[in-house]
Amino acid sequence: MAKILGLDLGTSSIGWAIVEQHDSGYSLLEKGVDIFQEGVARVKNNEKPAVQDRTDARALRRHYFRRRLRKIELLRVLVRHDLCPPLTDAQLDALRSRKIYPLTEEFLRWQRTDDNTDRNPYRDRYRALTETLDLTARSDRHALGRALYHLAQRRGFLSNRKQAGEEEEGTVKEGIRDLTADMADAGCTYLGEYFYRLYRQKEKIRKHYTSRNAHYLAEFRAICEKQHLPEEWQQALHRAIFFQRPLKSQKGSVGKCTFEKGKSRCPVSHPHFEEFRMLCFVNDIRVQTPADAEPRPLTQSEAEAIRPLFLRKSKPHFDFEEIARKIAGKGKYACKDDRNEAPCRFNFSAATNVSGCPVTAALLFVFGGDLRTIRSRYTLAGDKSDEQVVNDIWHVLFAFDDEELLLDWGREKLGLSPEDAQSFAAIRLPQGYASLSLNVIDKMLPHLRAGYRYDEAVFLANLKAVLPPAVWNDRGRREHIEQGIAEVVRNYERNPYDKSDTKERRIAEWLQDQGIDTARCDRFYHPSMIEAYTQARPDKKGLMQLGSPRTAAVRNPMAMRALFRLRDLLNQLLREGKIDRTTKINIEFARGLNDANRRRAIGQYQREREAENRAYAEEIRKEFAAATGGRIEPTDDDILKYRLWKEQKNICLYTSKQIGLSDFIGSDTRYDIEHTAPRSRGGDDSQMNKTLCEKQFNRDIKRAKLPTELTNHQEIMARIEALGWPEKIAGLQRQIEGQRRRSKNATTKAERDSAIQRRHYLQMHLDYWRGKYERFTMIEVPEDFSNRQGVDIGIIGRYARLYLKTVFERIYTVKGATTSAFRKMWGLQEEYTAKERVNHVHHCIDAITIACIGRSEYERWAQFAGDEERYLRGEAARPRFEKPWPTFTRDVMAVADELLVAHHTPDNLPRQSRKKLRVRGKIQYGNDGKALYMQGDTARGPLHQQTFYGAIKRDDQIRYVVRKPLDQLQPSDIEKIVDEAVKARMREAIAAYGFKEATDPMKHTVWMNEAKGIPIRKVRIYTPSVTSPIHLKKHRDLSVRKYKQDYHVANDSNYCMAIYEGTDAKGKTKRSFRLVNNLEAARYFKASTDRTACPDLVPSSDKNGYPLKCILKTGTMVLFYENSPEELDECTPNELAKRLYKVTGMSMLALQQKYYFGSLIFKHHQEARPAGELKIKSGVWKIGEDYRPVISILHTQFNACVEHDDFDLTVTGEIKFKR
Helix, strand or coil: CEEEEEEEECCCEEEEEEEEEECCEEEEEEEEEEEECCCEEEECCEEEECCHHHHHHHHHHHHHHHHHHHHHHHHHHHHHCCCCCCCCHHHHHHHHHHCCCCCCHHHHHHHCCEHHHCECHHHHHHHHHHCCCCCCCHHHHHHHHHHHHHHHHCCCECCCHHHCCCCCCCHHHHHHHHHHHHHHHCCCCCHHHHHHHHHHCCCCCCCCCCEHHHHHHHHHHHHHHHCCCCHHHHHHHHHHHHCCCCCCCCHHHCCECCCCCCCECCECCCHHHHHHHHHHHHCCCEEECCCCCCCEECCHHHHHHHHHHHCCCCCCEEEHHHHHHHHHCCCCEECCCCCCCCCEEECCCCCCEEECCHHHHHHHHHCCCCHHHHHHHCCCCCCCCHHHHHHHHHHHHHHCCCHHHHHHHHHHHCCCCHHHHHHHHCCCCCCCECCCCHHHHHHHHHHHHCCCCHHHHHHHHCHHHHCCHHHHHCHHHHHHHHHHHHHHHHCCCCCCCCCCCCHHHHHHHHHHHCCCCCCCHHHCCCCCCCCCCCCCCECCCCCECCCCCCCCCCCCHHHHHHHHHHHHHHHHHHHCCCCCCCCEEEEEEECCCCCHHHHHHHHHHHHHHHHHHHHHHHHHHHHHHHHHCCCCCCCHHHHHHHHHHHHCCCECCCCCCECCHHHCCCCCCCEEEEECCCHHHCCCCCHHHEEEEEHHHHHHHHCCCCHHHCCCHHHHHHHHHHHCHHHHHHHHHHHHHHHHHHHHHCCCHHHHHHHHHHHHHHHHHHHHHHHHHHHCCCCCCCCCCCHHHHHHHHHHHHHHHHHHCCCCCEEEEEEHHHHHHHHHHCCCHHHHHHHCCCECHHHHHHHHHHHCCCHHHHHHHHHHHHHHHHHHCCCCCCCCCCCCCCCHHHHHHCHHHHCCCEEECCCCCCCCCEEECEECCEECECCCCCECEEECCCCCCCCCCCCEEEEEEECCEEEEEEEEEHHHCCHHHHHHECCHHHHHHHHHHHHHHCHHHHCCCCCCCCEEECCCCEECCEEEEECCCCCCCEEEEECCCCCCCHHHCEEEECCCCEEEEEEEEEECCCCCEEEEEEEEEHHHHHHHHHHCCCCCCCCCCCCCECCCCCEEEEEEECCCEEEECCCCHHHHHHCCHHHHHHHEEEEEEEEEEEECCCEEEEEEEEEECCECCCHHHCCCEECCCCCCCCCCCEEEEEHHHCCEEEECCCEEECCCCCEEECC
């Protein structure tokens, strides 16, 4: 008998089951499900990194902090030269470290604006540009200082050459060009002049895109020149206003080399890597001519002949067929899988994509075709070798962000002409990293240049570290050893009966035969080296436990989170003795299995798509140049838009408008890609769900609607009919049927395989076009996994298999399609379908199925498939597939009755971050040389909502309001407008033009006073939902009204609810509650080291003296009882499964602003549906009640035992009471 553990691994779940295999079949021993949070966050079915909100908020805080530092540094300069009211160093230090703003009256008056006296920073900038100020007069000095201070507050966009093609031709650059043109039309040379004109005309200023160099820096230099400022002043002011620290190096996030774990991987743009990649491919080419008895490597002359193909600036990628044509001549070659007879036959298919050397080609273009000439030009060459000089040049291209600096460097250090310098600065480096370090690549290049294959060069690369120095220094002997090792590797064939037979052992034996010490053979590199887990060792009790799954090879947060949960589960099973290292592990890790014919069809399909994409890119370049006169390098999005444009025959399916190329490619586009079935409604991100659509239509009309929900759906379908999509689908279906008939009538295997491949190929086209068509006709989006989730399941499974091998001896994988097939054959599919996406039990059903799939089951499956085909042909009776045990289907269906699903909800808010201790910006180190750390104050969760609310008093009642732009208003907001006059104007505009046009500033302007040119751009509206906001902090400038002195924000979520229970004077049980929001909890945990100042998160008793009963948090599991906790002692597993719920929400319910109750929401532990699909049912839990997926109760109705206080729920789903 043997134990088998079945694992169904997902991105947010682990289903598991242990079965025992014996002669008569299987028996189920244990089973369970563990649910945990995904490694990503989801918003309306869209996903993003789980930490994105937190990192975005941190980036914004740092942005504000650095702006404050910049302004403080400028103030120091202004104070030093008497260009602003005096401030002390203590005041500026307080502003920096404690955010205490200087409140001296003179300084505040210097900053304020007063339109009645025309005192504002725009006028100061205008005067500094157009007048020579009297700097002996204090007022003029302060006006100049105010102008400079205003430049530092917003200093424009600074381009980064590494992001060229993204921002460069995007909205920002287009906005900058438009602003420059508007300035010229207005007769303004500098930005300050133009903005002052807009300010006087009361036009909008803020929403203009500005350039740091073209606008702000030019204005700064003009001011300095106009005011004749000393050079010393200019340098200090320039540094204070325009200094920008370099971007933080990302070296730490680059993966490590496969062979040398301490070295970072080499960028793919490095010329040495490009040569390495080229030689690896060339040395793998095999050709057979009439003069060759067997396929051979290329000769040196043949390799040299094809080298120029890799060094074409215009072709970073090309097909292998070009290599074959270059070597054999046109029409004289056959590639892999080609059926034609030809004098030369190659081992690669004609469509194999070959990567060239684009960076090397670009450098050759700049330096005249010979990189060796760089050394004579390079002023910093010194005694550096040619390779070191090339490395310097590449490093400059890799590191420089500013194109102007790169141009200057090329002219000064390389002596380039202006034209060559422009070409040099225009070199764009491909992004990404190889799997090897530059050091390893440099070790391998000499062997690759000598013609060795990659696997041979790997063993030879570190030969110097293996051989004794005397042998290595003997050139003749060293070359003999190199050739011998390469021969061993080339002729190696593994002995299937000897598990220890490896290439390393063969090489060591050969070296030993040559009389060489093999003690250092472990220093050889090996082609199969991967990032592996360290083998687990027994602990002090002799128990094997899985270690940490963290490894540099797994950077996917979904995979990492699943591996950690897998560790917790299996270690618990190991501790309990339910499994051991001899237990067989079956894992499902993929959702599809492609056969050979399907793989070939996919390859053909993908190759054709790649060829089309390359052709489309070239067409875009030509047509864009013809249409606009400009140049563009198409991105992947551009190519996709172009493909959709072609499919739609240049029209918008929603509006029937003709689309020009410049309408969707370039900077000022009116059309973009939209999802036919919106992502927010569950639509996928596949290409068949994308349409080229007018932006305005998508934004204003379609929004989150399906095409069938649009009023012009019939017109849309008529356009699709006119495009011929239905005829295309019908034609593909006819072709597929023809290929199906051909495969059935085939007389040879080759003919049959050809027909099947063609059928699969046509099926992929059919699936695409039918998928596009069906998305225009569906009335609802089927619920399904996103594209990303399916991929990540495979990643989890692959690394889980490697991880499990550190403890377990036998690991087997089961394909997702296999699991599905066995579910159907064993009669589980109906039950599985009913529970899938509804009940977490379906993970357990899969795990039981997976555990019962062994070699004998596969064999019976093959037999069953043949019997079923014969049955369908009427040649045999209906086949029956044997089940793992007689009552298998009934037993598995009954799993839900007693399964307790474990839920892991981490409590991250108390986890304080650690940060390195710094003094004056320098990291402090201990006596052991390690960096010292201090407790951080990071809050791992949102503390409040981002919107700030204003407070006003109406009818002696404080009400809270928010200011909204007109284009963000909803129809229901109109009646909530605070100002009655503004409300009346808005009503009139809506009555005249309709809500959509009246609230769109681009279409209509609502005037408060048209004669005086006063438009309505924003309105204040009441927020009835905000009644008890959080008073976050005080305003800098305090109002005389107390209720206006604070920043008001709404609570985002609550951290916990404390429930107190006691007996009053009459002997009645009474309860009270206390709700703790995230902000209060974060403040407690930040100060919790000071137990005197902050003894407890919640008091141990309430104001009535009632003791603390329990603390409930989101994710806390509870077991309901009706009368007393003792009734749980007599509960069967089936009864416990009905009572187990999880806390999912908590809030405060106010009745008549007089009575307050704690409101709690619970979700059944097996329930898998999202909250939006579930109806909340209120009321106390009772024995025998109907199943309620979600329960809402008041704190006075809470009768339950609480996890961690009264019981523990293990990761294996076992309840352990503490009574």
